[in-house]
Amino acid sequence: xxxxxxxxxxxxxxxxxxxxxxxxxxxxxxxxxxxxxxxxxxxxxxxxxxxxxxxxxxxxxxxxxxxxxxxxxxxxxxxxxxxxxxxxxxxxxxxxxxxxxxxxxxxxxxxxxxxxxxxxxxxxxxxxxxxxxxxxxxxxxxxxxxxxxxxxxxxxxxxxxxxxxxxxxxxxxxxxxxxxxxxxxxxxxxxxxxxxxxxxxxxxxxxxxxxxxxxxxxxxxxxxxxxxxxxxxxxxxxxxxxxxxxxxxxxxxxxxxxxxxxxxxxxxxxxxxxxxxxxxxxxxxxxxxxxxxxxxxxxxxxxxxxxxxxxxxxxxxxxxxxxxxxxxxxxxxxxxxxxxxxxxxxxxxxxxxxxxxxxxxxxxxxxxxxxxxxxxxxxxxxxxxxxxxxxxxxxxxxxxxxxxxxxxxxxxxxxxxxxxxxxxxxxxxxxxxxxxxxxxxxxxxxxxxxxxxxxxxxxxxxxxxxxxxxxxxxxxxxxxxxxxxxxxxxxxxxxxxxxxxxxxxxxxxxxxxxxxxxxxxxxxxxxxxxxxxxxxxxxxxxxxxxxxxxxxxxxxxxxxxxxxxxxxxxxxxxxxxxxxxxxxxxxxxxxxxxxxxxxxxxxxxxxxxxxxxxxxxxxxxxxxxxxxxxxxxxxxxxxxxxxxxxxxxxxxxxxxxxxx
Amino acid sequence: xxxxxxxxxxxxxxxxxxxxxxxxxxxxxxxxxxxxxxxxxxxxxxxxxxxxxxxxxxxxxxxxxxxxxxxxxxxxxxxxxxxxxxxxxxxxxxxxxxxxxxxxxxxxxxxxxxxxxxxxxxxxxxxxxxxxxxxxxxxxxxxxxxxxxxxxxxxxxxxxxxxxxxxxxxxxxxxxxxxxxxxxxxxxxxxxxxxxxxxxxxxxxxxxxxxxxxxxxxxxxxxxxxxxxxxxxxxxxxxxxxxxxxxxxxxxxxxxxxxxxxxxxxxxxxxxxxxxxxxxxxxxxxxxxxxxxxxxxxxxxxxx
Numbered sequence: 001x002x003x004x005x006x007x008x009x010x011x012x013x014x015x016x017x018x019x020x021x022x023x024x025x026x027x028x029x030x031x032x033x034x035x036x037x038x039x040x041x042x043x044x045x046x047x048x049x050x051x052x053x054x055x056x057x058x059x060x061x062x063x064x065x066x067x068x069x070x071x072x073x074x075x076x077x078x079x080x081x082x083x084x085x086x087x088x089x090x091x092x093x094x095x096x097x098x099x100x101x102x103x104x105x106x107x108x109x110x111x112x113x114x115x116x117x118x119x120x121x122x123x124x125x126x127x128x129x130x131x132x133x134x135x136x137x138x139x140x141x142x143x144x145x146x147x148x149x150x151x152x153x154x155x156x157x158x159x160x161x162x163x164x165x166x167x168x169x170x171x172x173x174x175x176x177x178x179x180x181x182x183x184x185x186x187x188x189x190x191x192x193x194x195x196x197x198x199x200x201x202x203x204x205x206x207x208x209x210x211x212x213x214x215x216x217x218x219x220x221x222x223x224x225x226x227x228x229x230x231x232x233x234x235x236x237x238x239x240x241x242x243x244x245x246x247x248x249x250x251x252x253x254x255x256x257x258x259x260x261x262x263x264x265x266x267x268x269x270x271x272x273x274x275x276x277x278x279x280x281x282x283x284x285x286x287x288x289x290x291x292x293x294x295x296x297x298x299x300x301x302x303x304x305x306x307x308x309x310x311x312x313x314x315x316x317x318x319x320x321x322x323x324x325x326x327x328x329x330x331x332x333x334x335x336x337x338x339x340x341x342x343x344x345x346x347x348x349x350x351x352x353x354x355x356x357x358x359x360x361x362x363x364x365x366x367x368x369x370x371x372x373x374x375x376x377x378x379x380x381x382x383x384x385x386x387x388x389x390x391x392x393x394x395x396x397x398x399x400x401x402x403x404x405x406x407x408x409x410x411x412x413x414x415x416x417x418x419x420x421x422x423x424x425x426x427x428x429x430x431x432x433x434x435x436x437x438x439x440x441x442x443x444x445x446x447x448x449x450x451x452x453x454x455x456x457x458x459x460x461x462x463x464x465x466x467x468x469x470x471x472x473x474x475x476x477x478x479x480x481x482x483x484x485x486x487x488x489x490x491x492x493x494x495x496x497x498x499x500x501x502x503x504x505x506x507x508x509x510x511x512x513x514x515x516x517x518x519x520x521x522x523x524x525x526x527x528x529x530x531x532x533x534x535x536x537x538x539x540x541x542x543x544x545x546x547x548x549x550x551x552x553x554x555x556x557x558x559x560x561x562x563x564x565x566x567x568x569x570x571x572x573x574x575x576x577x578x579x580x581x582x583x584x585x586x587x588x589x590x591x592x593x594x595x596x597x598x599x600x601x602x603x604x605x606x607x608x609x610x611x612x613x614x615x616x617x618x619x620x621x622x623x624x625x626x627x628x629x630x631x632x633x634x635x636x637x638x639x640x641x642x643x644x645x646x647x648x649x650x651x652x653x654x655x656x657x658x659x660x
Numbered sequence: 661x662x663x664x665x666x667x668x669x670x671x672x673x674x675x676x677x678x679x680x681x682x683x684x685x686x687x688x689x690x691x692x693x694x695x696x697x698x699x700x701x702x703x704x705x706x707x708x709x710x711x712x713x714x715x716x717x718x719x720x721x722x723x724x725x726x727x728x729x730x731x732x733x734x735x736x737x738x739x740x741x742x743x744x745x746x747x748x749x750x751x752x753x754x755x756x757x758x759x760x761x762x763x764x765x766x767x768x769x770x771x772x773x774x775x776x777x778x779x780x781x782x783x784x785x786x787x788x789x790x791x792x793x794x795x796x797x798x799x800x801x802x803x804x805x806x807x808x809x810x811x812x813x814x815x816x817x818x819x820x821x822x823x824x825x826x827x828x829x830x831x832x833x834x835x836x837x838x839x840x841x842x843x844x845x846x847x848x849x850x851x852x853x854x855x856x857x858x859x860x861x862x863x864x865x866x867x868x869x870x871x872x873x874x875x876x877x878x879x880x881x882x883x884x885x886x887x888x889x890x891x892x893x894x895x896x897x898x899x900x901x902x903x904x905x906x907x908x909x910x911x912x913x914x915x916x917x918x919x920x921x922x923x924x925x926x927x928x929x930x931x932x933x934x935x936x937x938x939x940x941x942x943x944x945x946x947x948x949x950x951x952x953x954x955x956x957x958x959x960x961x962x963x964x
Binding site for chain 1: 662663664665666667672675904905907916927940942944945947952953954955956957958959960961962963964
């Protein structure tokens, strides 16, 4: 197989491959979200119009391949940040899993209520599918088990970031999750679960001898585990208090273990049956003895009870005895620590049986009695389908090493350079076994159970809407032709409203529009009225103010949309791209026309002027021909574009004017 | 100045207040705009604008001297002569006459006086008058540096308020000299003017030999007005609201008797708050209003 040096990059559905200078895709097990940094030429604006931060949030897909640029998709996500410098536009992108970063969740899962039944993998699926547009299903999520120790009886997310919640679930059971662009799914599975059939070998796809790193800083091969303490019952005596038995006398009695609870029988018989009362100095009265639990000594309170040397005493008591087990890995001691055990002690008070303690010690040694293996930044060639979290057989005949390692991080580049991978066995070897996993789940439950506070939820909605000037218009009607009598005493003629200086309604003196200006220099046509539609100059146009559509078979000519200011340039955007339409503008009331060659691109008016209008011609229909006849009759209908909530997204015709 | 249409911050506050306040709305705080104002040259409208730069009276106000009375010359000034060709309309004045300020060569200071204006000049009012300068040659005669033109209004020669201009503040053509948004009694004062019926116009030239003949420098229309004269209410039946297309239309018609003589370059709308707020400002390509025309101004706003 050859190197996948071909690439294809698509932004917001537009193929921008020829504008890509380079890209770098990075992902690691710790980061979860794959990132992509792309540098494109700013001339990308010829195929994809953008302004400032308008690219943020747009989708981006990157493919690469050997024979075709779109053989393998390697990234599917969103542009999160842009930076423009000296003709280069840098796009910082995150894959689709980043959607989980921007979701705050307030929900609960109870094991006896809901389809998840406390199963961690099911909870994971529900969170992903319910709160994002991502998909996590049975093809991408493994089952995490249904036994009592594997489920969460209660799991709450209280106004928490979704990604944090998913990470918490993954950490609890030491699983991994990531987004796979090939399957367009979120995967959730044990570390090292996926085994790739691609062998990484210095004989094929590893071009240089890798640096094998054997890490023994965490190695130990003898482990003592202190489990939970058990409570045992013991009886000492009857013993004569004559001192014949060491530490048993008329002053005190010393026990073999430190007691928890104590019962003392003492009298003048060889098998005493008289129970004596114990007490605490300063708090009790009439007590026969005091117990020092730290030393295991029972002292007689001789002011109340002074046994003679002929007396016998029997002490029945309970004491704590921890489970302590030591195990060794003899082979590791011989191979890695020169015959001398490297020993540590672990305290696991949650382990309550000898069997649990013994198993824990065994499993810990199986992980830590050998060094961890890592290859950092290993170049790999001729492969296009590497993914993190996958196990590969890594074969290095030159050094003689062969190990099964998992890809922990992966970097891909364009223009093509060998992929850079970091491989290790530590992440999947150091997996919490059943007991530890269960404890982590119990701790999550404890945290959720104790959290019964009421959350006040504020739902903040931002309603933003634009209030603006559609236009200002100033018209002038003058007295030319008016019936006026003037003189020293100014008398209004018949064309005036009696008693006022206002022309009568119906007076038809010349009326001119002196000034017409769209607010913010921005003309937006929504077609709900015909204010700016020149029906007389248009042909083959249906302007529907009810449906708010403009259907053009022939030619649409507008009335002036700006009168007064001198227009020197404009930028035009239609609600949709219509190759069948051609548009031109005029600033001299139609005496000359400047064609609009590209939407969203500033167009300098050939002849600046003070009366601006536009026209749109249907070129499919062939109108106009030099002979004034029409060609075909394909109608292009323009309409406003609306968002999902019904608010306006883009109006039919948008013209930004530049005036002086 | 750039053509612009802006809803000012106060205008936005009015919208918020009237859209979201529960209970009765105040009639003196964030009231709805109901009137237009017009102005001369203006800086480009901004959201922060709180008034027009140079609002002018729409209504007549008071005509103190309509320019048909000859002024008495003194020092380097000769008695003025009537000019029925170059004059200013406005304020309801129909005399169609202005005064040529004739200057002789006896003094650099040229003075003309009307000691008995037709109407008293009220000190608490705003003031304006027109001075026409024929061409650059004429303007060049005005004192190059320092006060070149002084207008005094007062009781007599010892008790008056004065308004001054340098040559750099004047231009060829008609100049509207005004106290703008201030009252006359905020001008610099000499003595203690009482009832004021006297007007003095004083031009200082560079040389005594700088003379003016008829038509070189012309004076017309001394008028006063108050702030309320700068407002004109919306036409009856406006505003109209299109609830379907979310549009509102406001309109005012300026009759053949209103706003005459001015080159209007700014339009605003104001409300009826105790201190009226400017809710909209449009800086436009100027239009000149006179008595033979009637202008209609239409503002259309919408919510998208």
